[in-house]
Amino acid sequence: MHYLNRRRVVQVALACAGFPWAVRSQAEELIATDPQAITLGYVADAAKVDVKKNPTYKPGQRCANCLLLTGKEGDAFRPCNVFPGKLVAATGWCRSWVKKA
Ligand code: SF4
Numbered sequence: 467m468h469y470l471n472r473r474r475v476v477q478v479a480l481a482c483a484g485f486p487w488a489v490r491s492q493a494e495e496l497i498a499t500d501p502q503a504i505t506l507g508y509v510a511d512a513a514k515v516d517v518k519k520n521p522t523y524k525p526g527q528r529c530a531n532c533l534l535l536t537g538k539e540g541d542a543f544r545p546c547n548v549f550p551g552k553l554v555a556a557t558g559w560c561r562s563w564v565k566k567a
Contacts, residue, residue, distance in 0.1 A: 493545065493551055493552060493553050494551070494552055494553065495543055495552070495553050495554075495555075496508060496510075496546075496549050496552040496553060496554050496555075496558075498510065500549075500552070502548075502549060503549070503560070506548065506560040506561045506562055507519060507520050507559075507560055507561045508549075508554070508558060508559070508560040509558060509559055509560075510554075510555040510557065510558045511555070511557055511558065512527060512528040512529075512557060512558060512559035513557075515559050520561060522561060522563075523559065523561075523563075527559055527563050527565075528556065528557055528558065528559050528563075529544070529546065529554050529555060529556050529557065529558045529559060529560075529563075530556040530557070531565070531566050532546075532559075532562075532563045532564055532565075532566060533564040533565065533566045533567065534546055534547040534548055534562060534563075534564055535547075535554070535556075535566075537553075541556065542555065542556055542557075543555055543556070544556060548560065548562045
């Protein structure tokens with residue numbers, strides 16, 4: 467059996483046993499050079515938002531308080547409805563930010 471296949475089998479077994487963190491690595495971290503990230507002005511650190519290019523940005527906005535962020539509260543990297551299959555930084559921001567109720 468190929469090494470990666472064995473690794474995947476172990477990940478699935480751990481996930482089935484109640485350890486979902488075992489498959490976390492399947493989703494990639496969104497990087498700022500991703501074409502969609504560029505389109506939406508995504509940055510992993512909201513403190514680095516270019517306010518001239520992003521006039522809708524207000525201090526305090528970040529992925530952690532965005533309605534579109536999913537996943538587990540408190541995780542540093544979480545799924546986002548705007549970037550399927552990717553993980554965004556809780557400290558990040560993009561132009562699709564929507565205030566969480
Ligand atoms: Fe972050 Fe919200 Fe943009 Fe997703 S939509 S990257 S959670 S600001």
